Amino acid sequence: VTSPRLRVGLVVAVTLVLCLVAPLLGAAQVPETSPLGARPRRVLVFGMQPLSFDDLDRGITPNLQRLIDEGSLGALSARTVTRTPADGEGYLSMGAGARLAGGGLVETVLPMGDDVGGITARQYVASLTGAEPAGEYVVMGGPALLRRIDDPQAASVPGALGDALVAAGLEGAAVGNGDQPATYTSAGYVSRPAALVVMTSDMGVPAGHLTPEEMLESSTDGPFGVRANADAVVGAAIEELDRAEVVVVDPGDLSRAARFSRSAVPDAADTMWERSLARSDEMLGRIVEAVDDDTLVLVVSVVPSGYPFRPTPLVAWGPGVPQGRITSPSTRQSGVSTLTDLAPTILDALGADVPVGLPGSAVRYEPGPADIDQLRTLDTDTMVREETYGPLSNRYIQVFTVLYLALALLVASRRRPRAWAPWIRGAVLALLAFPVSTFLIRLVEVLNTTATWAQAVAAAVLAVAIGVAAGRSTRSALSPLGWIAGLTVAVIVVDSWTGSRLHLSSWLGYSLHNAGRFYGIPNTTFAVLGACTLLLAGIMVHHSPRRTEAVWKVGCLFVLVVVSAGLPMLGADVGSLVTLVPVFGLTLLALSGRRVRLRSLLLAGLAMMALVTAVAALDLARPEDQRSHLGRFADQVMDDGPSAFLDTFTRKQEANARLAQSSQWSRMVPVALAFLAVPLLWQRRHRSLLPLGSPTRIAFWAVVAATVLGFASNDSGPIVIALFLAHLPPFVYLVLADADRGDPVLLPALPVADALRP
Secondary structure (H helix, E strand, C coil): CCCHHHHHHHHHHHHHHHHHHHHHHHHHCCCCCECCCCCCCEEEEEECCCCCHHHHHCCCCHHHHHHHHHCEEEEEECCCCCCCCCHHHHHHHHHHCCCCCCCCCCCCEEECCCEECCEEHHHHHHHHHCCCCCCCEEECCHHHHHHHCCCCCCCCCCCHHHHHHHHCCCCEEEECCCCECCCCCCCCECCCCCHHHHCCCCCEECCEECCHHHHEEECCCCHHHEEECHHHHHHHHHHHHCCCCEEEECCCHHHHHHHHHCCCCHHHHHHHHHHHHHHHHHHHHHHHHHCCCCEEEEEECCCCCCCCCCCEEEEEECCCCCCEEEECCCCCCCCEEEHHHHHHHHHHHHCCCCCCCCCCCCCEEEECCCCHHHHHHHHHHHHHHHHHHHHHHHHHHHHHHHHHHHHHHHHHHCCCCCCCHHHHHHHHHHHHHHHHHHHHHHHCHHHHCCCHHHHHHHHHHHHHHHHHHHHCCCCCCCHHHHHHHHHHHHHHHHHHHCCCCCCECCCCCECCCCCCCCCCCCHHHHHHHHHHHHHHHHHHHHHCCCHHHHHHHHHHHHHHHHHHHHCCCCCCCHHHHHHHHHHHHHHHHHHCCCCCCHHHHHHHHHHHHHHHHHHHHHHHCCCHHHCCHHHHHHHHHHHHCCHHHHHHHHHHHHHHHHHHHHCHHHHHHHHHHHHHHHHHHHCCCHHHHCCCCCHHHHHHHHHHHHHHHHHHHCCCHHHHHHHHHCCHHHHHHHHHHHHHCCCCCCCCCCCCCCCCCC
16 A cells, blocks of 8 residues: 555654644743733842741731732742751852852851950951951851852852842842740750841841841740840831842741741640741731832742642732742743742842843743642642652662562573563563653642552552553563553653643652752653663564664654754753764664764764754744753853863762762662673673674663763763663563573564665
8 A cells, every 4th residue: 555665754754743843832831921010129028938838728827818819929949959958048049049058157147246256257257258248247157158169160159149239239138037045955046047148249248137136025925935026127127128129038936936846746836836927927018018119029938848848939029010820931830930030030120130150030920810729739749749759769679679689590590480470571561661650640630649658559550550551462572661662752752742741740750849950851751761762763673574664763763752852842951962862873873784883973973962052052042031951051151161061061970979879779770780791791692682783782782872871961870870771671581581482583683775665
């Protein structure tokens, strides 16, 4: 009915259509937003942490609820460097516009003239930093902070927001005090973290009201016997708003109540929390009533609420803020923004220049009623994912370890218990199908917010079902693996076209807690996608009676995967381009029957660099608020020159070295290598199991090459290696089991002499 030329032409045509339609679909998934509709004259930042979405349901925050009803609401990813940050680290990262680590004394902010061991606080800090701090207050932990983050590759420095305000001729101020007085069980400590938002890089704080003498009052109703003096806090905030453009207010009661809850019994802790929350809301209402109409109000919580991590409410109210949801270009997720977006948001609102290189973006707004139920679902979903990730990863690694160490011993002993063979095969296929099953269960909404054990059980049951269904394919030993790999590739690719809905809060996707990536294809998924695509390509050519057509189909598959993983409006993963483009090109060359030479390696490298450059140029051509991290990196390269490449590569390898020592995924690598070594090296069966020139041999070594290159091009190297290598043991086991039955299913590849021979 059809000729080879027609069949190949149809496959190519369909691939071209999909490559054109997919970016349009991906771009359509980005929420339609608008910038702030007016230019405020000042910005009020009111800190309430650790605030959760549950607190909005208590019915004791009417003033905050009014701001939500009249303004915009969003979910803030408040992750910093530390998994469970303190107030100081949260405010420090907010002021830097990048995630930074806090540390001792970072919350200790003293008046410049306070006596410190016979000298003033200003003189003490100046003697350690070599720079005279300016302003009314000084951050005593500044010198240690500067030593700890003395890194020329850092995205930002402490005080970046304060420096940008000074450069624009604007002033910042801080109000509030979170000090904890000495008690019978604690020596107490100084805590004035709000000042870290407006401090400058010389560790000076321009102005404010921070001392306990003016901000606190004794009270038996307050945690540790003190509470914020509401009249003083409100009066100081109004005073500063009359002369400063950015005022950060944090009464400190909620922070003290959170610390109080660590020692108190649950009922007492909850009572103290509600009392402090109600007083904070009252102060917020009084300040908002007194501000002018040209004041933008941001209510933030810079500390995650509890552990496991949960996003915090972010509220915007004032001129130009529509009723709706707060969304950041950094996340591309409706209603989601990050802590690093707050500094660009403040500067952009005031018309000041945003420092180049900051990872965040000014937030934008989705007009329409704020869907608080959707944000609550997102909150619960994130919490469940954080509860799930550790146990699920551990169980997966444990099952993988037990299964393949047992199989290594079985293969080494040359025993073939035929009664167990179907069960072993089923276990191998189910474990292989587990990653894709964790994405597919995201389609069942009720499982996204349910208990940890329910998600794990559902994923395991689905993996077994997929393994059983794939196992019914008996065309060859590798047919079941081909079906599972094909399903995995299809799910990941289609999900990248539809906004990566299955990735958000999934096991191998991304979490709001990680705060590194919120869209596209992350490193974990890239490894699974790359391994499955390469194995599927080898199986397709191995099975096909028409090798020429199979090679063309594989080429189209490779193009579709690269487009889906690499384009900025889809996967937006630079590591995919760097790794998969040369590996795919060389694999295709080998599958076509040609030898891979040094010239081929050079051409593959040049093709990769050309494609990365083209994709970067495409990203740079888009509006700035729509660019991915590739476009921002390309902009940095244009400013800093080629050194940016070396700096980025060095930083990635340093991160890989740290992860290799601490990541639980590193335990999988020796297990996978041990299993592969038994039949291929110790028993010396590599030539019989993977014959020279065979598609299976080509696919095997392509996965190995992608593993090495993927490690070098990503900053999650141990995870990338583990998930790439996790696909080779089942591949080799199925080949081995089939060979031991005496079925000659693996034949060398036939050279392709004529690309379209009729």
